[in-house]
Amino acid sequence: MTTSSTPRPAALIVRQASPPNLESPFSSLDGRITPGESVYVRSHFPAPELNAESWRLRLGGQVDTPLELSLSDLRAMPAHTVAATMECAGNGRVYLSPRMPGVQWDLGAVGTAEWMGVLLRDVLGQAGVQAGALEVVLEGADCGTLTDPGRTPGNIHYARSLPLAKAQDDVLLAYAMNGQPLTRDHGFPLRAVVPGWFGMAAVKWLTTLHVTDTPYQGFFQTVDYSFWQSRDGLSPQMVPLTTMLVKAQIARPAPHDCVPAASVFEVVGTAWTGQGDVTRVEVSSDSGQTWAEAELVDPPQTGVWRRWRFEWQTPQQPGTVTLMARATDSAGRTQESGHDVGRGGYMINFPLPITVHLRGQEA
Amino acid sequence: MTTSSTPRPAALIVRQASPPNLESPFSSLDGRITPGESVYVRSHFPAPELNAESWRLRLGGQVDTPLELSLSDLRAMPAHTVAATMECAGNGRVYLSPRMPGVQWDLGAVGTAEWMGVLLRDVLGQAGVQAGALEVVLEGADCGTLTDPGRTPGNIHYARSLPLAKAQDDVLLAYAMNGQPLTRDHGFPLRAVVPGWFGMAAVKWLTTLHVTDTPYQGFFQTVDYSFWQSRDGLSPQMVPLTTMLVKAQIARPAPHDCVPAASVFEVVGTAWTGQGDVTRVEVSSDSGQTWAEAELVDPPQTGVWRRWRFEWQTPQQPGTVTLMARATDSAGRTQESGHDVGRGGYMINFPLPITVHLRGQEA
Known part of the structure; x- marks a missing residue:
C-alpha cells in the first residue's frame, strides 16, 4: 500500500509581521508553479504604496538618453513571460546552529512563479548604454533607517546592482505574476526578476535604474547579502551574493x-x-x-x-x-x-x- | 604678561591594553616631528612577532614576475625618507555624541614621523605591473577572528587596498621610523606609509602585496573603515575611507x-x-x-x-x-x-x- 499526504492549506506563514516577511507553506507543494497567494514575501522596509498613474521608472547614468517611463510606456513595449524559481538567500536559516541573525526561514522562502514584463535589456537598449559601463544599479522605493550602531546613514533605499552582462541577458522588469498585476507586497507596480540569482537581486518597487562604471557599494550589496570568499591566496573577502x-x-x-x-x-x-x-x-x-x-x-x-x-x-x-x-x-x-x-x-x-x-x- | 604651558611628559595613553591601542599625548607637542616613543599605536589584532631573518615580502597577482623579498633585499634598494602626518580615521571619536563604537580616541591618534624605506612603485616596477591592473592589496601578518554575530569567517588578516595610481605615486614601504628600526608595535619589520591618507591604509607587519584587476572587498575595506557617501542621486553607499x-x-x-x-x-x-x-x-x-x-x-x-x-x-x-x-x-x-x-x-x-x-x- 502506498500512502501520500495531500497538499495542505496554502496560507502564508508569518515570520515577521512588520515589515511583512511571509513564508510559503512548502508542504502544500502541488503544481510546478506556486499559486500567487503562496509565493513568499521578503521585505526590508515597510511596503511602499505607489500610485500607478504618477509612478515613473527613471533610467540614468552612463546612457546616451536618460529615460523616464510610465507603466503605460512599459506595457506598450514587447512583453515577455518567464517562469523562474526564486529563493531567498536565507532560506533554511532555521536549521543553522548556532542560530544566525535574520528572519528565521524554514523551507518556504522559495517558490516558482510566472512573471510577465519587459526585458531589462530592451529598456537599456532604448537608452543606449555607453562604453565603459560596468553595472546597473536597481533601486526601489522602499526605504528606512538601519539601526546598526554607528552605521546610521539616515534614510536609505533598498538597492542592488547587476553586472552589465547579466542585465543585458535575461533580467525581467515584471509588472505581473501568475497572470495578475503585482500585489503591493510583491513590488507593485514593477520589480526585477533575476533568473538563477537569489531573491535579493529581484528589487521590488523599482523606481531607479542607474548605469555606472563604478562597482556599487550599497549596504545590501557589500555588508548585507554578502559572504566571505577566499581568493588570490588572501584572507577572505566579503563578496556579494549572486546565483x-x-x-x-x-x-x-x-x-x-x-x-x-x-x-x-x-x-x-x-x-x-x-x-x-x-x-x-x-x-x-x-x-x-x-x-x-x-x-x-x-x-x-x-x-x-x-x-x-x-x-x-x-x-x-x-x-x-x-x-x-x-x-x-x-x-x-x-x-x-x-x-x-x-x-x-x-x-x-x-x-x-x-x-x-x-x-x-x-x- | 604672556604665559604658556610647557610640553608634558610624553607617555602614551592606553585606550585599549590588548591589542595595544595607545594614544599620543597630544598636549606634549614640541617639535614638528613626534618623538618615536610618542607616536600613537593602532592595532586590530595581537601584534605579530616576526623574525627578521625568515620574514619575506611576497608580491604576486597581475605582475610579470612574482617577487619574494627579504629585509636585506629591501635594504639594498634605493632608500627614501618621507616625513608624513598620519591620523587614525577615528581620532577625536570621544567628542562624538551619541557615542560611536570603537576605540575612544581623544586628540592623540595623530602624529608626524620621518619614515625610511623603499617606494612601493620601485617594488612594483621590479615585478612589472600588467595592463588592466586596478589595485594593490596590502596584507599584514596580524590576524584574528571577528566577533560580529553571523559574520565570522574564521581567521582573517588585516588588509587594505590602494588604487594603482596611488601605489605608483608616493607610497613608502618603511622599515624605519625617526631613524630607528620599526618597533614591533609599529609593524616590524615592514609597514606601509600612505601620505595624505588616514592611518588604516598604512598596513603594518606587511607580508603580501597582491596586484589585482578586481576591487578588493575585505572587511576592513568595505565594512570597517568605510563611510556613507551619496553619489549619482542614489541612496548612500559605503565607500572606503581614503584621504x-x-x-x-x-x-x-x-x-x-x-x-x-x-x-x-x-x-x-x-x-x-x-x-x-x-x-x-x-x-x-x-x-x-x-x-x-x-x-x-x-x-x-x-x-x-x-x-x-x-x-x-x-x-x-x-x-x-x-x-x-x-x-x-x-x-x-x-x-x-x-x-x-x-x-x-x-x-x-x-x-x-x-x-x-x-x-x-x-x-
Whole structure:
C-alpha cells in the first residue's frame, strides 16, 4: 500500500509581521508553479504604496538618453513571460546552529512563479548604454533607517546592482505574476526578476535604474547579502551574493509529520540550481549515511525547479527517522554535507534533516 | 604678561591594553616631528612577532614576475625618507555624541614621523605591473577572528587596498621610523606609509602585496573603515575611507587645563590636510561664534602638519570657556561645524570644543 499526504492549506506563514516577511507553506507543494497567494514575501522596509498613474521608472547614468517611463510606456513595449524559481538567500536559516541573525526561514522562502514584463535589456537598449559601463544599479522605493550602531546613514533605499552582462541577458522588469498585476507586497507596480540569482537581486518597487562604471557599494550589496570568499591566496573577502546553489527540499512529509510504519510512502519535493539544470535527486532515510535515487517528475527547464518523488519503504517499527534529499546539477555540482561558516546566515544548501515520526499500522 | 604651558611628559595613553591601542599625548607637542616613543599605536589584532631573518615580502597577482623579498633585499634598494602626518580615521571619536563604537580616541591618534624605506612603485616596477591592473592589496601578518554575530569567517588578516595610481605615486614601504628600526608595535619589520591618507591604509607587519584587476572587498575595506557617501542621486553607499580631511587641533591648553584669567596665553597646536597644504588656522574662544587668525609657525610641506600659535587674551574674570581651532587648506576646504552622521565614528573634523578653566590672577 502506498500512502501520500495531500497538499495542505496554502496560507502564508508569518515570520515577521512588520515589515511583512511571509513564508510559503512548502508542504502544500502541488503544481510546478506556486499559486500567487503562496509565493513568499521578503521585505526590508515597510511596503511602499505607489500610485500607478504618477509612478515613473527613471533610467540614468552612463546612457546616451536618460529615460523616464510610465507603466503605460512599459506595457506598450514587447512583453515577455518567464517562469523562474526564486529563493531567498536565507532560506533554511532555521536549521543553522548556532542560530544566525535574520528572519528565521524554514523551507518556504522559495517558490516558482510566472512573471510577465519587459526585458531589462530592451529598456537599456532604448537608452543606449555607453562604453565603459560596468553595472546597473536597481533601486526601489522602499526605504528606512538601519539601526546598526554607528552605521546610521539616515534614510536609505533598498538597492542592488547587476553586472552589465547579466542585465543585458535575461533580467525581467515584471509588472505581473501568475497572470495578475503585482500585489503591493510583491513590488507593485514593477520589480526585477533575476533568473538563477537569489531573491535579493529581484528589487521590488523599482523606481531607479542607474548605469555606472563604478562597482556599487550599497549596504545590501557589500555588508548585507554578502559572504566571505577566499581568493588570490588572501584572507577572505566579503563578496556579494549572486546565483542560487544546487538544492533539493522535501515538501512531504513535512517536518515532524507522522507517517505509517511498514508501508510505502511517497516522498515529494522540488530541486533547483542557479546555473544549468538539476539532473539528479537522491533521498536518505538514515541521516545521510546511504542515498537512493529519486524520480524527477518535471522535464528540465532552465531557471525552474523540478519536482521529484521517491517511494519510501518506511521502517517496520514505530520510531523517528531523519529524511534528507540532495540534488546534483548539470555542472556536476552537488550539495555538501555541512554549512561553510563563511556563508554566515546565507546560501544554506546542506541536505536539511527532516524529522519524521512513524506510527504503528492502523487496524 | 604672556604665559604658556610647557610640553608634558610624553607617555602614551592606553585606550585599549590588548591589542595595544595607545594614544599620543597630544598636549606634549614640541617639535614638528613626534618623538618615536610618542607616536600613537593602532592595532586590530595581537601584534605579530616576526623574525627578521625568515620574514619575506611576497608580491604576486597581475605582475610579470612574482617577487619574494627579504629585509636585506629591501635594504639594498634605493632608500627614501618621507616625513608624513598620519591620523587614525577615528581620532577625536570621544567628542562624538551619541557615542560611536570603537576605540575612544581623544586628540592623540595623530602624529608626524620621518619614515625610511623603499617606494612601493620601485617594488612594483621590479615585478612589472600588467595592463588592466586596478589595485594593490596590502596584507599584514596580524590576524584574528571577528566577533560580529553571523559574520565570522574564521581567521582573517588585516588588509587594505590602494588604487594603482596611488601605489605608483608616493607610497613608502618603511622599515624605519625617526631613524630607528620599526618597533614591533609599529609593524616590524615592514609597514606601509600612505601620505595624505588616514592611518588604516598604512598596513603594518606587511607580508603580501597582491596586484589585482578586481576591487578588493575585505572587511576592513568595505565594512570597517568605510563611510556613507551619496553619489549619482542614489541612496548612500559605503565607500572606503581614503584621504585625511583638513583639521586643526589645540595642543595647549589641554582639555580642562586651568589658565590665568586676564592675561595673554599662548595657544599652540597643529593643522594638517590630506591634499595640498594648510593655509590658514583660526581660533575661537567663544564656542565658535567669532574667529581670530592664528600664526602658522612651520613653512608648508606637503603631507606634514604645520604648527601654529595664537596669543589669546584671556577673559578678565575666572570661569570656563570653550576654545576651538579650525583650518583651511590650499584647496579652499575648511572645517564644517558639525559631524555628518554618514561618517559614523570616522572622519571627525568639526572644530573640537576644548574646555578651559580660568583662574584668578595669582598674587
